[in-house]
Amino acid sequence: MAIEGFAPAKINLTLHVTGRRVDGYHLLDSLVVFAxxxxxxxxxxxxELSMSVAGEHAKGVPADDRNLVWKAAAAAGWTGHINLNKxxxxxxxxxxxxxxxxxxxxMIADQGVxxxxxxxxxxxxDVPVCMMARATRMRGIGERLQPVSLPQLPALLVNPGVEVPTGAVFSALQSRDNPPMPDDIPVFETPKACADWVQEQRNDLAPPxxxxxPEVTRVLDDLSDTKDVLLARMSGSGSTCFALYPTMKAAHFAAYEIGAAHPDWWCRATQLN
Known part of the structure; x- marks a missing residue:
């Protein structure tokens, strides 16, 4: 019998690059949520280990040992067939x-391994924070994880269909020694309170x-023009951007607006936490 798994989208509400180690790994301070x-x-x-890939974004995704899913299963010593719906x-x-x-x-850990x-x-x-799959402050090179309590955040995710190589973004980064987030993340009562605080933070990878x-700038401009938007920002190293709203109704309305204007963009109203 097949065991089902779910891999939620990871969203960096903030992403501060705070340094670089001698081995080349960048130090980060990021508030991460999941859709x-x-x-x-x-x-x-x-x-034996085998894999197949299907779904809307299956094209170009390897179904062999180049895939992180395959690498994860192999590292844990699990064998069988994995079907990934992308x-x-x-x-x-x-x-x-x-x-x-x-x-x-x-999944493998749930089986007692x-x-x-x-x-x-x-x-x-990003794999350790993704294993938590809940609002978390991620620091260091991804190994320092602190769960955070956040309200449910109505949001819209938009991707213009452009792949951005993470290595190229870090190579173009002008400054690698930037201030971290404040020591303490407040308790937010509403999505607006959270968005106001996040607005004061940064994504240091956005400029490079x-x-x-350049399509990222167009997405952010269009998201910023949607009705009732609280915040528009890029996630991670791009090219997906997100906007926060006070209600899911507002997020769905924005999804309709953006989807009608750009039917070729990937556009999903969601709830983040």
């Missing part, structure tokens, strides 16, 4: 591959990403 939209996986035990755009700054790998490790704590981090900086993918 109720994501990829779906099916796991069927078997004698609903999230890849190369979009919303942790699709990392979330898929995290869902794989969660002990997974060393360092396994997730060896697969990528805009230089590589």
């Amino acid at each position: 109720d939209v994501g990829d779906k996986l099916e796991f069927t035990l078997g004698p 609903a999230l755009p890849h190369g979009g700054g919303i942790g699709g591959g990392s979330s898929d790998a995290a869902a794989t490790l969660r 002990a997974i060393p704590s360092e396994t997730a981090l060896t697969l990528g900086a 990403t805009k230089g590589i993918a």
